[in-house]
Amino acid sequence: MNIYNNENGDLTDRDFLLFKKYIYDKVGIDIEDHKKGLLRNRLKKRLKALGIGSYGEYYEFLRRSRDDELGYFISAVTTNVTSFFREPRQWEFLKANLKEYMASKKDGRLNIWSAGCASGEEPYTIAIFLRELLGNGYDYGKISILATDISEKALGKAKAGKYGANAITGLSAGQLNAYFIKETEGGETLYSVRESVRKSVEFKIFNLVYGNFAYVSPVKDFDIIFCRNVMIYFDSAVKKALVERFISRLAKGGYLLVGHSESLIEFGGGLDSRQYGVYSKK
Template sequence: MAALTTDDSVVLASATGPTLGDTDFRFLRDFVLQHCGISLGEHKRQLVQGRLLRRLRALGLSGFGAYCELLRKDPDGELGELASCISTNVTSFFREMHHYDLLVDDLLPRWLEEKRGGKLRIWSAGCSTGEEPYALAMVLAEALERLGSSVDAKILATDLSPQALEAARKGVYALDRLSGVSDARRKRWFLRGQGAYEGLACVHPRLRELVTIQPLNLLHEWPMRGPFDAIFCRNVVIYFDKPTKQRLFSRYADMIGSRGYLFLGHSESMYGLSDDFDLVGRTVYRKRQ
């Protein structure tokens, strides 16, 4: 009887599927850092193994070695699916409400007055399943109606995850996902499902008019030119290492117009990472002139 090899290039079958060995984990860790800017420590190995097992089954692959070979041959083709597996898409409507209060009470009225006949552009970078851009669209549509503005206003929503983008494009949510939406906004901006769609709600067509949803890897080239009046990148850079954050903030500064705004998540900070912005509120940064 031959001894069981400890060579980490060999995939060992466990009770639930193949095991992620050292060699394959090192490759995945380097690949994810290079292409997604996400640093995976050793403590993430079991999480990565568990989440990727579903992907291996979907592709009909026997083990992680075969999956790594797929990434080597076609990194771009599988990158979005990999990012979906290792990322946690936690989002909600009107998350961090103080950001929306700033838009409603100050920024949108001022922008719509200053830009009459012009353009207003907001970017939701890392839009996940769409709650953020549609919440932005609600306050934007309300401001346009209230002020009777003629501004050409649009929201760009981007994400790397194909599954998240598909959900965002559908714009259909379980009613319990609308807990952050006021009753008035539920009635105004959602169409409630009936029959087979009982328990679901679809965003109003007016919101779809304001939002453009596109795939984008923040670490790769950006096809849009800007400038943007505001960029929302909330609970995204928390996954990145310091050099990646610095590069990203520098690129954001190039895409934001004079005195434009960058919104980060509640646990994120630009401290020591950029000299292009001033902190003007809770995780709200304004570009320096």
């Protein structure tokens, strides 16, 4: 096979390597070789929308257009799978430990970062969870939830805060009633996050690998950072650097949550492991 043959519009091995390097350099994601088919399928739609006939041409277009095309490209290559109350054992952990942590704080403020928030289910879950944990009398003005992602498309959905029947399966009927408004749009039933929940969350586009941490938030010491199911796409060097930056932005005793299947043991000099996927800053 001539890997440089691009005539049939397929993603050649050469083009795949070019995209792979480009993604690593711009997003920090390490696309494994067996994901070539996945990348081809994800970019196909974009080529069609632009009327571009080959992946090689699209690569040149992407490089020439600089940041104009980058947003679409990133949205096409990132995986934004998420759900409400994902990883139930972590919510159990917070239910059992968070009040005690909060009692140790003098100002009663709680600063939380959902880093890699995808379409918003995670930060809205945080807001709902806190309302259920702290009850009606709490001053929710003291709680800030920063939610960031690199994908403009995912962030657009997160800001809209409207979810269809497939997305709301992790929520009880009581939670849907209390925190969502049921609407019908184009014949589809959607659940729109109520303003009382929405106002606790600030959404921002941010690249966790190449973005400047100094500008992501004025908060110097977060109480909880969620970065769940994001670092699985990064290699060891990128992960290590990111974990160090997270540690530098956590309050002492504050929590760093990663996905259940992720381990930070190899990078965690500054962290204590509390349970699967839950670490606290030493």
